[in-house]
Amino acid sequence: MVPAAGRGERLGPGAPKALRELGGVPLLVHAVRALARSRAVGLVVVAAPAEGVAEVIALLDSHGLDGKDIRVVAGGDTRQESVRLGLAAIPAEVGIVLVHDAARPLVPVEVVDAVAAAVRAGAEAVVPAVPLADTVKLVEPQSGGRPEPVLDTPDRSALRAVQTPQGFRRDVLAAAHERALTEPVAVTDDAGLVERFGGRVVVVPGHEEAFKVTRPLDLVLAEAVLARRRASDGF
Numbered sequence: 275m276v277p278a279a280g281r282g283e284r285l286g287p288g289a290p291k292a293l294r295e296l297g298g299v300p301l302l303v304h305a306v307r308a309l310a311r312s313r314a315v316g317l318v319v320v321a322a323p324a325e326g327v328a329e330v331i332a333l334l335d336s337h338g339l340d341g342k343d344i345r346v347v348a349g350g351d352t353r354q355e356s357v358r359l360g361l362a363a364i365p366a367e368v369g370i371v372l373v374h375d376a377a378r379p380l381v382p383v384e385v386v387d388a389v390a391a392a393v394r395a396g397a398e399a400v401v402p403a404v405p406l407a408d409t410v411k412l413v414e415p416q417s418g419g420r421p422e423p424v425l426d427t428p429d430r431s432a433l434r435a436v437q438t439p440q441g442f443r444r445d446v447l448a449a450a451h452e453r454a455l456t457e458p459v460a461v462t463d464d465a466g467l468v469e470r471f472g473g474r475v476v477v478v479p480g481h482e483e484a485f486k487v488t489r490p491l492d493l494v495l496a497e498a499v500l501a502r503r504r505a506s507d508g509f
């Protein structure tokens with residue numbers, strides 16, 4: 275399922291982020307295509323901005339998406355709510371769910387396949403991730419741009435930057451989202467929810483091109499990556 279209902283505040287003014295264009299094609303279409311390319315994926319459920327469901331249906335209809343079954347539901351006010359609403363639209367017989375940000379348009383199919391394969395092999399929750407390039411500090415946040423005291427410097431070799439798609443046994447993911455309705459937890463990804471409620475999450479290799487388009491510079495990088503792919507293999 276593809277949460278695509280965010281505003282994209284950090285990207286700046288304009289259309290909702292999922293509908294912003296990369297190489298002339300909306301980010302959402304890239305992301306859905308990236309999933310649809312995987313033989314592991316049979317159905318894609320998109321959580322669209324609530325006011326944009328009809329627009330998203332028309333948009334996806336107008337692009338060739340490898341003959342996959344695509345459904346669109348209205349998303350919610352938070353990413354977590356959008357995922358929960360999307361999950362509810364997945365037929366009961368589907369046992370494995372991958373959750374993939376519309377904001378990660380360039381994820382290679384190998385990453386999608388690897389995540390799906392790890393769930394199929396028995397993991398209940400799988401995240402793709404890459405090692406960090408920067409040193410990371412734990413700080414005491416301050417307001418107004420004041421210097422922030424450093425509390426700790428975690429060992430970078432054991433840290434990973436986590437991407438999507440994140441893959442789950444459907445019952446595990448659904449149970450975590452249901453439980454979060456009555457026991458809210460502040461996490462920023464689906465695997466975080468599973469972890470908080472005692473689930474076991476494992477990491478498989480991600481890919482540097484699976485980065486999230488969050489700020490304007492990310493879009494510049496995404497355009498460059500796409501141009502390189504188009505030049506090299508007619509992508």
Ligand SMILES: Nc1ccn([C@@H]2O[C@H](COP(=O)(O)OP(=O)(O)OP(=O)(O)O)[C@@H](O)[C@H]2O)c(=O)n1
Pocket residue numbers: 276277278279280281282283284285291292321349350351352353354356357374375376377378486487488
């Ligand atoms: N209410 C929301 C918020 C986010 N998302 C989705 O979750 C993914 C990751 O979120 P993020 O990159 O933070 O997107 P935005 O929330 O749009 O960005 P921002 O925080 O800058 O507004 C995106 O595909 C986004 O569309 C969603 O489906 N519903």
Ligand SMILES: C[C@](O)(CO)[C@H](O)COP(=O)(O)O
Pocket residue numbers: 353375435436437438462463464486488
């Ligand atoms: C799910 C995610 O992409 C994993 O890195 C990330 O946590 C989303 O964060 P955002 O602040 O909602 O973009």
